[in-house]
Amino acid sequence: MIAKPSTPETMGDHEMPFRGRMLVGLDGRRLDEGIIRYAAMVARAMHPICTQRELALVRCAPCSSSLRRSPSIASRPEHPPAEIRFVSVLERQSDSAASHRATLAEQVDQHFPCLDVPMDVRSDLLKGRPFARLPALAADFDSDLLLLDESLGPRRRCARLAITAPSSVWLVPRGWAPVLRRILVPVDFTAQSLAALQAAFDLAGCFPTAKCIALHMTRSVGRLQSDPLTAARRRELGREFDHFAAGVESHGVPLEPRFVAGNRLGRATEHAARQTAADLTVLVSRRRAPLAAWFSTSEVEAVMRDCPGPILSIRSADPPLGLGEAIQRRWHEAEMPQFG
Incomplete structure (x- = not known):
């Protein structure tokens, strides 16, 4: 069944991740200059969208202990100046901490020389x-966007963090080129996917040659073999898509709709991302409580786990899905929404 297309007014129920506070999580075991270049690209893309930008770079290494919340992160002015904050999360305090900070600062200075907004640089x-x-730090920092180096751990753990973190999450594979030419957006004709499509247009509008590709998957009748879409069905989907996409501001960015039949959104998105050589996949997801994430599966988590390349999961403004609601949905709904 195709959901009723959303109206533009419903997009206000979902937060865009570009208000200006971005946290970047780096692998502290080996500093990757590529993720810093990518963060610089994101910061430049964010400038036309937001009026205030704060960028914090976090360098992480595994540890069995914890540290109390940093006062410099927990308490901040109501209207702080734009800043870059470096936070190295290391296994233990050592003599190499100073050199880690110096190396990170040197590479950031190299790739952030010409930002339009003055920034105060700090280190922790x-x-x-x-x-x-990282999720706790994102909450302390009041982050809008958590940019993650995929080498922090297994991709399945990064995908799980993306649906439990308090902010939007942008997952970047190590060594990925900092470009946005083709942005893939899975859509199911709901308000959530309408918000994802608008965010993709906002990003693509910052790059002259960028285009957006909207992927809509219809459920196959059989589970073992996908049913081909007839020409009449494609025309019907085309009309529904045109009505759906009329609710977004394209900024002159080209839009290519794609319709596929299948039963697994993660697999369909993976195939489309490889086929189109997408530089980014954008979705909107509702935050889940940790226990609810284990009990109730998420299509967004499956996409982030299976799909290659960078993925932006925009946090919905809906309240987090708790365990009680997850159990109720699992027992009473025959089919979960694609992006629920």
């Missing part, structure tokens, strides 16, 4: 496991 050192410390 923290201890902890990346997947435990």
